[in-house]
Amino acid sequence: DIELVSILAKLTVTAIENLRLSRQRQENARIRTLFEQYVSPEVARMLLDQGDAMMELGTIQTLTVLFADIRNYTLLVQNLSLPDLREFLDAFFEMFTRVVYDHKGTLDKFMGDGALVIFGAPCEHENPAEAAVNTGKETVHRFRSLRQRYAQRNELFLDIGLGIGISSGEMFIGNLGSRERFDYTVVGPDVNSAQRLASGTDGDKVLCTDLVRRACRRITPRSPAATMQLKGFAEPIIVHEVELDG
Numbered sequence: 001d002i003e004l005v006s007i008l009a010k011l012t013v014t015a016i017e018n019l020r021l022s023r024q025r026q027e028n029a030r031i032r033t034l035f036e037q038y039v040s041p042e043v044a045r046m047l048l049d050q051g052d053a054m055m056e057l058g059t060i061q062t063l064t065v066l067f068a069d070i071r072n073y074t075l076l077v078q079n080l081s082l083p084d085l086r087e088f089l090d091a092f093f094e095m096f097t098r099v100v101y102d103h104k105g106t107l108d109k110f111m112g113d114g115a116l117v118i119f120g121a122p123c124e125h126e127n128p129a130e131a132a133v134n135t136g137k138e139t140v141h142r143f144r145s146l147r148q149r150y151a152q153r154n155e156l157f158l159d160i161g162l163g164i165g166i167s168s169g170e171m172f173i174g175n176l177g178s179r180e181r182f183d184y185t186v187v188g189p190d191v192n193s194a195q196r197l198a199s200g201t202d203g204d205k206v207l208c209t210d211l212v213r214r215a216c217r218r219i220t221p222r223s224p225a226a227t228m229q230l231k232g233f234a235e236p237i238i239v240h241e242v243e244l245d246g
Helices: 002-035 041-056 073-079 082-102 128-151 155-159 189-199 210-215
Strands: 058-071 106-111 114-119 161-177 182-187 205-209 226-228 237-241
Touching: 058 073, 058 128, 058 189, 073 082, 073 155, 082 106, 082 114, 082 128, 106 182, 114 128, 114 182, 114 189, 128 155, 128 161, 128 205, 128 210, 161 189, 161 210, 189 205, 205 210, 210 237
Parallel strands: 161 205
Antiparallel strands: 058 114, 058 161, 106 114, 161 182, 205 237, 226 237
């Protein structure tokens, strides 16, 4: 009888432990799904795997960043209802996120009508610059289809465009903020130059710096390089417009 009770007790303990582990896995899956609605899957994994150690993450690396910006967006804000505006932005960001993840980019954040993407961290990439340029090209093609679809409802959409700026260089990547609220992001001059390139385009264009162009083996410039003076930069930089069909 004592041996039988011992066996039953062990079985009970095992069943309880299996139930606890099952609930823990379900909770981790729920938390991961929740995180991935706000951060990229790579960052979500880091948060779950490293916990408090995430607060100390931060390093200087050579990375590539892509900034996308909807041109003439103010026209939509002034003339569309808020529900219609939100529907369009949701459709755009849904498309954009899918393209970014297909090219193994890390979606850093959405910023109003724009978005910032990192290539090369936290996950390594064979050629971050080329992945960023290919992401930009595919995004523009899909944006054109999206714009055409919405223009069938309202011709205002024919007046918007998409500017994409891509830059490579040394930048800080890690956590910024406080223990109450932090942001895993990138900081550096090349982050600013990507944003300036995106906001400086006049239509559906992908612009990149000379360092990005030289790192791309299979990317064709649309025209000869140009020299641009970006706002906030002391010196002009060499800029290439990417051939979208090449």
